[in-house]
Amino acid sequence: MTDTSHVPAEVPPNVAGRPAGRRTVLFGTGAAVAGLAVGACTTTEPSPTATATPTATATATGDVCTLTKELTEGPYYLDGQLVRADITDGKAGIPLKLSLTVVDADTCEPLPDALVELWHSDALGEYSGFVGRNGHDEPDNGTFLRGGVLTDSSGVAAITTVYPGWYRGRCIHIHVKVHTNVTPTSDGHFTGGQEIHTGQLFFDEKVTDAVARVTPYSTNSVTRTTLAQDSIYDEGGATSGLLTLTGTTSTGYTGTLTLGVER
Template structure:
């Protein structure tokens, strides 16, 4: 299973901050420091503040495993085993850096053994596939923040650990809990520092994934703009779980 084929790039977006500004705001930089014992049990996810400087960056490929009609929900896990990952993603308008209210932030990614719902079996792992695990999204609040609970992704052939993301506006929420329509403003991918993935790979069920792991340095998509586009700030540990944050500036024009 691999989604490093020719990228389908359709739009351009921005990521907040650059250089020292980005590091100070935890935008596009990774904190791999392990927490103290007191911090270990504390949820440290916090919205990333909007910056005064916005830097244009490329989108990244949607890949072959996107499915329309994802559920609108804050918890994507559906009982999938893995290390908890809580995300706070801040969406802002690139021209004003003002937070976007009611933007739908949609995520999808593989499970600990590298399988996507709707495509189970391609990484050598077989189980009934209900087509929705580790897929879904939420609307941002007035602060532009979407808070989502999932698990740390696994890996599959040819790709580093990553999470796919789309941002939509003006969506219609349906009676079955999904969304339809709207305007798609951003397609990208979220990444995590390699040291954190190395620690995760030692823990079950990730340790049972027998597929050779592709690192960030070996990944063609990450190397083609991923560093600027989606390297999250992540803190935590395998025992307590992880929290991640990133700010995305969206071009609405």
Template sequence: MTGNQGPAHKRSMTRRKVVVAGGAAVAVASVGGGVAVTAFAGETGKGSTASATAAETCYKLTSETTEGPYYIDADKIRKDITEDKEGIPLTLALKVIDSETCKPIKNAAVDIWHCDALGIYSGYESLSTGGGGAPTDAPSGTPTDAPTDLPSGTPTGEPPSGAPSGGTGGGGHEEPTDDERYLRGTWKTDRSGHVTFKTIFPGWYRGRCVHIHVKVHVDGEWTDAGYEGGHTCHTGQFFFSEEAVLASATVAPYSTSTTERTTLTEDTIYDQSGTTGGLLKLKYDKKHIAKGVQASLTLGVDPDATHDGTDDAVQPGASASAA
């Protein structure tokens, strides 16, 4: 990182506007009131008592990735994005910090979006690929730390339209094909940089491991109509451990999927750098994952940078961490 980034370094503002359906007012009260600071990855202490290790950790930038083809500029100001989708309950607790100063970033707009339990994206149901019916290769038995039934080798067949192919990281944006908006939403970080979403554990589709997309927008304005202006300082993805994915695959409707699954190590987007690369910290009952999963992560971002995920994303195998 350079230390001379001033106003001149700031990129031109990209105009963004979020319209709240039905004219509902934006919920701008603090969120995540029940989230403990120590629940976030990369933190080993609180406030001024944080250790040197924690200080070093927070200087790491979270990896930038491609936006992917299925982003829709935020139009749902909400922290519960589940709608009526069936799946394992997932609570996603995030903290957004300035990677240079380690201070929390308040009033940021955080977008997340992901596919449903069978690999379908809202807004793109006709382009997404998923699978139902009796699974032919679903994992069986109780997951272990070193599962022996993981898919191996390079997945065969064509990936879904717009999905990553050939290790390029998934290029161009697709225009929405329908009006559905489930499993998408935007919420505001509180004064401590916290934001929490309620959703479901994502499923998988051909060519990608299980993941959630995220964008962080700063310097905009929250109004009764939504979020306006500002710029995107981070575009990334969150990933799940193989153990958790194997456990989810034993629960309906995930267990009905016949879609070939790409593992975490086979994925062309995840850079294998752990929490820096977006690997979530997970808590769940290993014998009863259907009861729900708690996921958490700290995002180290550069609020003065622009990362919209269209041309400057980290490519597979690269690391975005910096001191």
């Protein structure tokens, strides 16, 4: 049985469409990555003996789209994240480039200028702003592996990060929020907007098995919780949050997913 005695209680999902109030997001820099059109993809094998075939979600088929499942925000969210295309902040790990397409679940139309923000743990399972919760003592600048970007005209948010690690009681995952109607300010910040989606992104176990054998992930001494053991993944991640991954541990991975949201 997985030890969850040190895991903070998860909080209920946010209500879609609530105002963001006085929320402020810092504006950073970074090169954008080319977007991917809405549609399913086939996963590239991470090693010669394993094949990962995640299910793509919210793809347009006969003008019918799938609403991506809302999942818990969790205890590690921090307001005021940097808006930037690269959230790595120098963290060690296998490169991961994400291409997330945001579409209106009712019309299948892409949503441009939606703010997509992500946050996740490093290879040792630590979140910036909360370092030490997974038993590791390391520098904490409060910003590593946090941030987000505005979607382009095709509804694509392209973000560069590293493959996440794991901590007690949870499978490997990335947290995501989507906001619309954010307002840029003269000093390079964003305020206001509507929070329309809170969810999580998940990773195929065969890919994660390969990653877990590579440094620095192999130095994480915490027992890893699998997708099958994770109750939050079971709540809806299997049908609406599993990334399509291509690449290898040596070259890095590209992850794609379409998020169907309600405005």
